[in-house]
Amino acid sequence: MSETVVVVVPDADILASTVAARLVIKIIDAQAAHGSASVVLTGGRVAAKVLRSVRELPASAAIDWSRVDLWWGDERYLPSGDPDRNETQAREALLDELPLDPARVHAMPASDGPDGGDAIAAAGRYAGELAAAAGPGAGPLPRFDVLMLGVGEDGHVASLFPDHPVLQETGTTAATFDSPKPPPVRVTLTLPTIQSADEVWLIAAGPDKAAPIGTVLSGGHLPAANATGVHRTLWLLDKAAAANVPAQP
Ligand SMILES: O=C(O)[C@H](O)[C@@H](O)[C@H](O)[C@H](O)COP(=O)(O)O
Numbered sequence: 555m556s557e558t559v560v561v562v563v564p565d566a567d568i569l570a571s572t573v574a575a576r577l578v579i580k581i582i583d584a585q586a587a588h589g590s591a592s593v594v595l596t597g598g599r600v601a602a603k604v605l606r607s608v609r610e611l612p613a614s615a616a617i618d619w620s621r622v623d624l625w626w627g628d629e630r631y632l633p634s635g636d637p638d639r640n641e642t643q644a645r646e647a648l649l650d651e652l653p654l655d656p657a658r659v660h661a662m663p664a665s666d667g668p669d670g671g672d673a674i675a676a677a678g679r680y681a682g683e684l685a686a687a688a689g690p691g692a693g694p695l696p697r698f699d700v701l702m703l704g705v706g707e708d709g710h711v712a713s714l715f716p717d718h719p720v721l722q723e724t725g726t727t728a729a730t731f732d733s734p735k736p737p738p739v740r741v742t743l744t745l746p747t748i749q750s751a752d753e754v755w756l757i758a759a760g761p762d763k764a765a766p767i768g769t770v771l772s773g774g775h776l777p778a779a780n781a782t783g784v785h786r787t788l789w790l791l792d793k794a795a796a797a798n799v800p801a802q803p
Pocket residue numbers: 596597598599600601628629630640703704705706707710711712713735
């Protein structure tokens with residue numbers, strides 16, 4: 555049975571540093587339990603702040619980074635190295651400083667890669683990489699210890715936007731076209747894939763997130779409402795983003 559917990563901290567800087575601390579401990583615990591850790595990264599401003607905060611944490615030295623698998627929840631379908639790619643931003647914020655195993659950094663395909671402009675083929679390629687990581691006979695997805703998501707002003711998560719056909723996708727990945735948040739073409743994990751994660755962390759800061767988060771945590775139906783973890787769903791918010799959250803029991 556999944557539990558939902560809402561954690562509110564004073565401001566965006568404290569949010570980034572506390573999420574970074576939580577992530578470091580989660581990775582350490584996962585490595586102790588499983589021998590490795592599997593983390594799904596997200597894009598956006600708050601995500602980059604979290605990754606930059608990890609760099610400042612002495613405790614991150616307790617992580618064997620060579621035994622961390624990194625995945626992405628979504629990616630802007632742009633050429634490799636494009637500054638707007640989530641992978642580029644994550645590498646600049648943290649990843650390029652870490653002794654990661656390159657084979658365990660699973661970036662989503664780029665538009666100058668083998669699939670060219672075919673984002674559907676690119677999504678299929680990533681689905682294949684996920685299945686390969688799951689191992690033979692283990693189903694289409696590897697274990698995800700924590701899947702992090704930013705939350706859009708419209709209540710989107712990853713590249714799953716309100717009233718968008720991509721919400722109906724039942725495979726493990728999909729291509730999003732006509733995204734209301736530029737760029738228009740993206741590759742994304744689907745809701746079923748997000749829901750396979752042991753823990754899902756929804757991370758948001760700022761007053762422009764108060765309305766969608768208040769809607770979702772009051773029972774409203776936006777994509778973020780379906781971003782739940784198998785064992786735990788954490789809403790990690792600053793006070794401004796939590797302004798409309800109903801009083802917790
Ligand atoms: O590719 C993307 O744009 C992100 O994955 C997207 O889902 C993001 O996480 C939210 O839009 C929140 O972004 P901010 O934290 O910058 O508001």
